[in-house]
Amino acid sequence: xxxxxxxxxxxxxxxxxxxxxxxxxxxxxxxxxxxxxxxxxxxxxxxxxxxxxxxxxxxxxxxxxxxxxxxxxxxxxxxxxxxxxxxxxxxxxxxxxxxxxxxxxxxxxxxxxxxxxxxxxxxxxxxxxxxxxxxxxxxxxxxxxxxxxxxxxxxxxxxxxxxxxxxxxxxxxxxxxxxxxxxxxxxxxxxxxxxxxxxxxxxxxxxxxxxxxxxxxxxxxxxxxxxxxxxxxxxxxxxxxxxxxxxxxxxxxxxxxxxxxxxxxxxxxxxxxxxxxxxxxxxxxxxxxxxxxxxxxxxxxxxxx
Amino acid sequence: xxxxxxxxxxxxxxxxxxxxxxxxxxxxxxxxxxxxxxxxxxxxxxxxxxxxxxxxxxxxxxxxxxxxxxxxxxxxxxxxxxxxxxxxxxxxxxxxxxxxxxxxxxxxxxxxxxxxxxxxxxxxxxxxxxxxxxxxxxxxxxxxxxxxxxxxxxxxxxxxxxxxxxxxxxxxxxxxxxxxxxxxxxxxxxxxxxxxxxxxxxxxxxxxxxxxxxxxxxxxxxxxxxxxxxxxxxxxxxxxxxxxxxxxxxxxxxxxxxxxxxxxxxxxxxxxxxxxxxxxxxxxxxx
Numbered sequence: 001x002x003x004x005x006x007x008x009x010x011x012x013x014x015x016x017x018x019x020x021x022x023x024x025x026x027x028x029x030x031x032x033x034x035x036x037x038x039x040x041x042x043x044x045x046x047x048x049x050x051x052x053x054x055x056x057x058x059x060x061x062x063x064x065x066x067x068x069x070x071x072x073x074x075x076x077x078x079x080x081x082x083x084x085x086x087x088x089x090x091x092x093x094x095x096x097x098x099x100x101x102x103x104x105x106x107x108x109x110x111x112x113x114x115x116x117x118x119x120x121x122x123x124x125x126x127x128x129x130x131x132x133x134x135x136x137x138x139x140x141x142x143x144x145x146x147x148x149x150x151x152x153x154x155x156x157x158x159x160x161x162x163x164x165x166x167x168x169x170x171x172x173x174x175x176x177x178x179x180x181x182x183x184x185x186x187x188x189x190x191x192x193x194x195x196x197x198x199x200x201x202x203x204x205x206x207x208x209x210x211x212x213x214x215x216x217x218x219x220x221x222x223x224x225x226x227x228x229x230x231x232x233x234x235x236x237x238x239x240x241x242x243x244x245x246x247x248x249x250x251x252x253x254x255x256x257x258x259x260x261x262x263x264x265x266x267x268x269x270x271x272x273x274x275x276x277x278x279x280x281x282x283x284x285x286x287x288x289x290x291x292x293x294x295x296x297x298x299x300x301x302x303x304x305x
Numbered sequence: 306x307x308x309x310x311x312x313x314x315x316x317x318x319x320x321x322x323x324x325x326x327x328x329x330x331x332x333x334x335x336x337x338x339x340x341x342x343x344x345x346x347x348x349x350x351x352x353x354x355x356x357x358x359x360x361x362x363x364x365x366x367x368x369x370x371x372x373x374x375x376x377x378x379x380x381x382x383x384x385x386x387x388x389x390x391x392x393x394x395x396x397x398x399x400x401x402x403x404x405x406x407x408x409x410x411x412x413x414x415x416x417x418x419x420x421x422x423x424x425x426x427x428x429x430x431x432x433x434x435x436x437x438x439x440x441x442x443x444x445x446x447x448x449x450x451x452x453x454x455x456x457x458x459x460x461x462x463x464x465x466x467x468x469x470x471x472x473x474x475x476x477x478x479x480x481x482x483x484x485x486x487x488x489x490x491x492x493x494x495x496x497x498x499x500x501x502x503x504x505x506x507x508x509x510x511x512x513x514x515x516x517x518x519x520x521x522x523x524x525x526x527x528x529x530x531x532x533x534x535x536x537x538x539x540x541x542x543x544x545x546x547x548x549x550x551x552x553x554x555x556x557x558x559x560x561x562x563x564x565x566x567x568x569x570x571x572x573x574x575x576x577x578x579x580x581x582x583x584x585x586x587x588x589x590x591x592x
Contacts, residue, residue: 117325135560190508
């Protein structure tokens, strides 16, 4: 590459080496993360081998070895929680990714009032999560909730949304996708706009169909951001707590109880601190394991390009 | 501009309209419900025309009959705490995440992939799992119930997200940008500040937006770590839920009030939010 006469000559004689710059850029973040994770995680591992409760600090903790883990792993109810959580995560993340990418795609075209529409679409994500839960619970009420009223008016009949497990799952997915599709729209739009216009123009001039341009140019070029959006949504959906707390309270029975909800119950209602720590470790192992597989594939895909 | 068949406009219009109903219907509903009186909340069919009743807002602001409402925020300390914690937490997470994201995108330092994975894994930890330990840790070092302690935890919960999103955006900027700058005698830091950062300002704005949303609405950590002096609005408002049954109007009014700062924040960053990246420097794009 030749020297570009458009840029004025350098002014600064002093220069940071790449290594120093890299260290200066990474270390603060690494420091904060280590302080906030290392200590709690090590304590978590230690506590998970004990039988004790935070409520009774005077009582000496009893060493359990892997007792907490065997108790959890042999409990069939816990597996139901994991299965239910998995169903919820897959459903809600699929809906919000597809919907988010679709809406972002259609929002690329310039039309009057687009920026206002875009801004309005961000509103659900800005609401306080716990308020969102109560709002949907209010709207899903089987008697006077607006959703059933509209369904009845449309001749579809009323549904017991929150009283039947499968319906409740759909209801929470509708609420969660409502709240978090904007997250995907925002990241996808930013990613789409990051693609230089001339690449798409070139493809169009070559006679490629819009579908071809989308699947062969737009999607692959915005893949890094979309993959990150997917990963973050998966993680957050796995942790989802507020919506279940406000909408179903885990019911009917325990049928809409997620792992995260169960953990909260063991830790802060029953105060079985040891058992809760073991469940937290299990949860982390599962989600970290899944994320590792995902991230490895992501890194491989990125290196292939 | 080539003319296109009518259907090319019809489909997007239909999809966007349907999504608008799904997206904005509930927003409209919470706005209406927040000014409904108790008797109007549970009528069948739900009323669209009714006499507005601002009891929920009165309770939220602690005025009139609801002067002593437990959930009142008004111009209380909780409001100040919330603003300080969210703004400082967002600023720190965005700045640190941008720097770390740039380093992870451009430098092959030892353990880079592990660092990125570690950054992400911090977001996987359910708040309930680490709260117990933060509680102990904070009381040992004197951070319990302090605004500083909350700023730290708010920065932490967003740092992984910020680092990852910013790395994604930096990955989209061709490395030739810095290469050309250096051939012309500029330092890498100069290229980073003057060339690369402006290209990703849409990404920075989006990151800051997300961080602010998560920081402003954060409840789990604040409810345990900042119970009195340093409590934030969501914690304060939560007292409207549960004590005497569900106070629907108060909850909806609180939701409407709490969303205002987030909307203002997005309004302030709107120009940068959807700024397309320009690759004019190079006359080409992509990696």
